[in-house]
Amino acid sequence: MRKQRHAPVHGLATRAIHGVHLHPYQGPVAPPLVQTSTYRFANSHDAVRSAQGDPDVFVYTRYHNPTVRQAQEHLAEVMGAEKTLLLSSGMAAITSAILAAVETGEEIISTPALYGGTYRFFRDILPRHGITVRYVPPDRLETLSKLVSSSTRLVYVETPTNPTLGLVDLKLLVHEVRKAQRRFGRRIPIMVDNTFATSRNQRPLALGADIVVESATKYLGGHSDLIAGVVAGSARTIAETHFQMKYYGGCADPFVAFLLLRSLKTFALRVDRQNASALALAEFLEHHPRVRRVYYPGLPSHPHHAIARQQMGGNGVSGYGGMVTAELKGGLRAAVKTCDALHVAVNAMSLGGAETLVSIPVYSSHVNMSSRELRQHGVTPGMIRISVGLEEIEDLKRDFDAALVS
Numbered sequence: 001m002r003k004q005r006h007a008p009v010h011g012l013a014t015r016a017i018h019g020v021h022l023h024p025y026q027g028p029v030a031p032p033l034v035q036t037s038t039y040r041f042a043n044s045h046d047a048v049r050s051a052q053g054d055p056d057v058f059v060y061t062r063y064h065n066p067t068v069r070q071a072q073e074h075l076a077e078v079m080g081a082e083k084t085l086l087l088s089s090g091m092a093a094i095t096s097a098i099l100a101a102v103e104t105g106e107e108i109i110s111t112p113a114l115y116g117g118t119y120r121f122f123r124d125i126l127p128r129h130g131i132t133v134r135y136v137p138p139d140r141l142e143t144l145s146k147l148v149s150s151s152t153r154l155v156y157v158e159t160p161t162n163p164t165l166g167l168v169d170l171k172l173l174v175h176e177v178r179k180a181q182r183r184f185g186r187r188i189p190i191m192v193d194n195t196f197a198t199s200r201n202q203r204p205l206a207l208g209a210d211i212v213v214e215s216a217t218k219y220l221g222g223h224s225d226l227i228a229g230v231v232a233g234s235a236r237t238i239a240e241t242h243f244q245m246k247y248y249g250g251c252a253d254p255f256v257a258f259l260l261l262r263s264l265k266t267f268a269l270r271v272d273r274q275n276a277s278a279l280a281l282a283e284f285l286e287h288h289p290r291v292r293r294v295y296y297p298g299l300p301s302h303p304h305h306a307i308a309r310q311q312m313g314g315n316g317v318s319g320y321g322g323m324v325t326a327e328l329k330g331g332l333r334a335a336v337k338t339c340d341a342l343h344v345a346v347n348a349m350s351l352g353g354a355e356t357l358v359s360i361p362v363y364s365s366h367v368n369m370s371s372r373e374l375r376q377h378g379v380t381p382g383m384i385r386i387s388v389g390l391e392e393i394e395d396l397k398r399d400f401d402a403a404l405v406s
Contacts, residue, residue: 011268016078039060086257094213111138219322298320328384337406339360345399345403359384
């Protein structure tokens with residue numbers, strides 16, 4: 001009897017390029033773009049099949065679309081998830097996933113350092129739904145299991161954090177949450193915002209998390225030309241999040257899915273280059289006389305470097321991400337002067353693109369926060385957040401050196 005051959009386990013770059021279609025078949029090399037709002041029925045019974053949940057019947061692009069579905073299949077391969085859902089933005093992914101998990105009268109436990117949009121959603125919007133958020137410091141995760149109450153329905157963290165690049169020890173977090181679960185006899189999902197690390201450098205699902213959210217606008221898209229978000233997890237999680245998306249309307253456009261499929265072909269190459277350049281730029285800035293402090297998980301001086309070494313660098317790549325934050329001597333005035341004097345790096349919000357982008361957190365992601373809130377997030381006026389791109393590293397060093405001393 002002929003021995004059955006097992007399919008090889010392919011690397012991330014291969015899966016990002018081919019998705020699940022690793023077999024000979026006849027068709028286009030580039031995925032087709034199905035840019036339509038609605039679909040023809042073979043007959044009226046198709047409407048009945050759709051109402052009964054048949055996934056092969058397309059009705060309306062707010063519900064399903066072939067190009068979006070293919071992007072979701074690719075993303076599941078990249079993120080190591082059973083299923084993914086593509087949405088119209090990173091915030092659409094975060095809000096839809098949270099509202100699918102938590103109801104009125106329930107609570108979320110989170111670490112305090114978060115992307116400003118997420119924090120404001122927690123602060124300003126969730127109370128209107130009767131949902132509360134309590135915070136546990138990332139360096140006191142051993143107290144989390146005691147903080148969990150009968151109302152806790154979700155633990156939400158971001159790692160590395162925006163913009164201070166702090167690390168949450170996911171292994172310890174999972175241990176503490178599972179300990180609390182045993183006390184209450186029910187599962188408490190762990191949701192991780194993995195935008196800064198990406199699945200190239202950190203794999204939260206493999207570390208025990210239940211749900212991953214990412215702004216696909218950033219490294220997954222990688223060209224500063226699309227807005228999208230992704231939720232990854234079990235089929236049940238994705239079905240529940242899809243229900244929220246369908247009625248709140250945060251669906252992804254087919255053309256965005258088409259662009260994302262294009263971007264995934266170079267995802268691993270881009271992130272590997274950004275990892276290397278970010279480390280080199282961080283080392284350069286750390287020794288610059290105009291820089292007070294550099295935040296980068298790959299530096300031994302980073303307070304969470306040991307956690308980063310254990311937690312990041314999946315798939316054989318010792319990568320710590322493409323984000324660097326520099327706190328300048330001279331505070332906000334020095335930060336503004338430096339950003340305005342750069343010629344290669346671009347003074348613009350967002351991150352993850354081919355171009356190196358700089359922004360001042362107190363003017364962008366953490367604008368209109370009180371002094372107390374800024375301290376809670378570890379943000380100071382003199383910080384510059386740098387999204388390291390694909391330019392020649394020596395050009396970037398010269399650019400920052402000239403801008404810092406101007």
